[in-house]
Amino acid sequence: MRIAVLGTGRIGRMHADNLVQHADTELAMVYDVDRASAEAVAERHSVRAAASAEEVFAASEVDAVLVATATPTHADYIEAAVAAGKPVLCEKPIDLSLARVNETARRIAGADVPIQIGFNRRFDPGHAKARAPAHAGEIGDIHQVVITSRDPEMPPRAYYEAAGGLLRDMTIHDFDLARFMLPEEPAHVFASASRLIDPALMSELGDHDTAMIVMTTASGRQCCINNSRTAVYGYDQRVEILGTTGMLVSDNVRADNVRRHGKDETEAGSPYLYFFIERYRQAFFAELDAFVAAVREGRPTSPGFEDGRLALVLAEAAYRSLAERRAVAVEEIT
């Protein structure tokens, strides 16, 4: 499958590399508003840098598109891909505005073009291998899910300015993961968010760097999410699923399994893998596998557009909870 990459920033470049390495895909062409960036990537992989996004959608030698551009373009490009009949794998979030996402939903309703949203964590070998037996009943009925998700360090100021706030930018992955792990949809959301790491910057931007969220389902199942922008020991990515007959934990990952023993410590491991590109490397590949296989075999892509929309609904509920210091019913958000 010949796939074009829109957006050649850090994530776009990683996807371009993966498309080249993947046995079943080819990098068809690349595009970026920053022409120089696109051309550098194009040259590196001996492909063409398109002059515009339109050119990509119109190109007959492009079978599908991978959208890794700035968030405000995602909805437009999804719509363009659908119009062009090209399957699309789009990075999260679909948009920072739920109204905009709902509008896209209306516009693409009824279209039969595969859309997959880049919730890469669903494809992590550990997370996937914890979920499968849990959903197959191996730990009985699922009662609690605990998601720990902490970035290794604060991104630069410019990042925050475009990101849309901690809960829409970072926690959105965890909202999706919560939906993936729970056997039923979250019905209520309570959010708490703080400015602890860089209170001055966070206050100035109206953003947060630390959060705890509790979600409950209609039957009372619970999910807790713990977020922080700074875990100096590495990207902290854990999922714990408690059931009536057992518990499954998908634990952190290191680059090696060396353990140090000394006068003051035993079994000290290396720091966890630094960040998402390292930690979720296999997940990004598996995500691509799933996209290609679903498109080829005419099966529904997953996570799909509605999954992207529902994660944003949970983020909106969380922001309302934050403002009103109460548990917000998901159905309040429309």
Place this chain on the structure above:
Amino acid sequence: MRIAVLGTGRIGRMHADNLVQHADTELAMVYDVDRASAEAVAERHSVRAAASAEEVFAASEVDAVLVATATPTHADYIEAAVAAGKPVLCEKPIDLSLARVNETARRIAGADVPIQIGFNRRFDPGHAKARAPAHAGEIGDIHQVVITSRDPEMPPRAYYEAAGGLLRDMTIHDFDLARFMLPEEPAHVFASASRLIDPALMSELGDHDTAMIVMTTASGRQCCINNSRTAVYGYDQRVEILGTTGMLVSDNVRADNVRRHGKDETEAGSPYLYFFIERYRQAFFAELDAFVAAVREGRPTSPGFEDGRLALVLAEAAYRSLAERRAVAVEEIT
């Protein structure tokens, strides 16, 4: 120090055993409303079974009392101990009614008799060893505390009828632990509680078997508590402290360090220690050590009466949060 034990149920008997084994204490006498129970314990340790609680408080050969009776008697016995000038180590909770606790607080105000509340977990070697460096600044500023606290199995129906509800009975230990681990007092409490393990019984009794609580301090520090009445893999007791320069985790405990490897698994450990008597055995001894040392050296006992009261305040705030589905300010509770 000659210490009398009031209450010879499961916990009282454990304390009696500990007093006998402890190098610095003697079991002075025992008392229980169930005379036969008291006499069995008295005989086992070759001490006297008092005919009444009053007899214990009046006895000159009793230097201090350990209260392990039913909850509704705790406040009375604390008041009696204070009146008798005998230092008292009283099991939690002081009372299920905050009004009653406040009344006792007024009655004993100004008295100089040491009172210690049996929040044994503060004395667990792991929890204590995680807290000390955290409070000494070794992981920088403390941002998040995550407490996992799950019982191995549901207690019998009769237990629930007297216990006062999940948040007052079980979570109260975690409310105290949260206060112990956080560098400032919780200011807001949000609670979510469910009926998942035995919904019929829990509904009938108006109780819950599963809970998640989020507390925040004035500066935005956060603490999450995860509770369940059933963790089939053993008593799940973990504390995680995230700071700006590191994380400290006090992990679960097993009876042995055997690891099994087979066709389908590697490094499989034994189940965690079954319940509090096994898991917190060292903690109960250390609690006694601290009580005896504080009394002898005239230092303040800790955790004290006010710690017992504040844990109950948090439980009350949690119940109000549950009823009103909102974060409750601790100062609302009086």
Place this chain on the structure above:
Amino acid sequence: MRIAVLGTGRIGRMHADNLVQHADTELAMVYDVDRASAEAVAERHSVRAAASAEEVFAASEVDAVLVATATPTHADYIEAAVAAGKPVLCEKPIDLSLARVNETARRIAGADVPIQIGFNRRFDPGHAKARAPAHAGEIGDIHQVVITSRDPEMPPRAYYEAAGGLLRDMTIHDFDLARFMLPEEPAHVFASASRLIDPALMSELGDHDTAMIVMTTASGRQCCINNSRTAVYGYDQRVEILGTTGMLVSDNVRADNVRRHGKDETEAGSPYLYFFIERYRQAFFAELDAFVAAVREGRPTSPGFEDGRLALVLAEAAYRSLAERRAVAVEEIT
């Protein structure tokens, strides 16, 4: 059971404490060639310090004896205990001379007095819990046993002068453990020993501080022992049993389960428990349990005199292997 303790050095004092704390035993009296030492322990436990070992063996209020004196007295005291008809729990080794041990064996042959040798490690909860399923066939046929046994630090010079050499003093525990873990007796022994930690002292004393031993059984099962006098990370005591359908590992033990995470490390644990008194505390109690129960119920004590003798036979074989740089058949040693 009223048990007298002969020898009030470090191990003797520990045993005296255990006898006092154990529910089924009483410390009957103590004896030591160093009268002051014996009297200090006697006073601490409010018992009598005997004027001579003979007095102990003759005392009607002594039901059994626990021998923790210097090694050269062990064989004599075992013989005296047998003559007096008093069951004896004797610290290892029986003697440093196999000829002397064999002589005692002849002298006590046919006597019906229970003798147990203090190979405490057999009673460690982890080691015992690894062995039981292995011997019950849960990991199929046992092929390899790997014993890691490293002391935390070098003992003082005086210790070496009486100890009889690394393989008779320290490895003897591992020789016994190997016999306990293997399903058949070792038939050949190959030993390698070095002077690496304090080469000057070891050369002067003709002793070693580091060793690796390989033993094989008649059917070819193998056991490897790794010894060192210095493991700065704590007393390193591991046993690994490899079978055809699995592996069981009895791993090291810490005082707490705290794990530290920081910029340069994750999951760093506390050092392992410092030395045998801490690490094998439960084992020493369980050893006492087993002795008391066997004597009371008239069952054979285990490990018995012959186990003590056979461990020394392996040590002798190891020394011959060292001298001749070859695998020595156990049957060569008589």
Place this chain on the structure above:
Amino acid sequence: MRIAVLGTGRIGRMHADNLVQHADTELAMVYDVDRASAEAVAERHSVRAAASAEEVFAASEVDAVLVATATPTHADYIEAAVAAGKPVLCEKPIDLSLARVNETARRIAGADVPIQIGFNRRFDPGHAKARAPAHAGEIGDIHQVVITSRDPEMPPRAYYEAAGGLLRDMTIHDFDLARFMLPEEPAHVFASASRLIDPALMSELGDHDTAMIVMTTASGRQCCINNSRTAVYGYDQRVEILGTTGMLVSDNVRADNVRRHGKDETEAGSPYLYFFIERYRQAFFAELDAFVAAVREGRPTSPGFEDGRLALVLAEAAYRSLAERRAVAVEEIT
């Protein structure tokens, strides 16, 4: 660098895949005595299948060769590569006959063509990351190395017939790893080998399936190797380095970090990665990196021809030890 692969069996195919994926290498052509096998691989990667090995060595479009053919051809092909002036990365062992290896050594003496032997384990991230600090003095002086190396299951009979015996085929990796980990060369070798897994087949073939080896250096440093052909819990590959101020352990590797907890077990992990292709995937890539970089930069390749020879010398010493049941001095082997 354009590299040809000689031998398109399991390992050759893996190397061909790696050459295609590696950013700095190209698969130049392939060759195998089994023409169909070579053509299948050639077709898969769109390269040419050479008609003979000679054709490969003569081809101007081949910059270097990777030898993954049957063992008896290795020495010839190394000689041919040297004659052709093409750098060569050759799978272990160089030959099963030390005489043949020595002959090749004489023949290529003085030639300046880079030769690297495929001791892939040196490049494992864990093993490498344990060795580096150990050799940099972070754990003081190195005293003991313990290598556990167990295959997941018995290879087919045909494999044994060509492999040259357990110690030359399997342990040779560990002999090299021992040399890599120890700070000085092994001086004495003691080997013990058994027929426990399939005694009938092993006896018929004169081979072994289980081994323990102890090696010592001139100064008394020790290394123990534990081998088995069957570890049902996965490919067991561990290295432990004990120094005077600490211990470094390179532990086993799993496909994911999921931990299961249930009624009878806690923290049960997935089986270890099945075998060398999975376990040492990163190592094979890093080996290639090192080869390419050394050749390009004109630095010595490592491990080189002499490393391949010395590993075989240790295997020969081990076989002599086995035959004579004694520690064999490495200098006895010529």
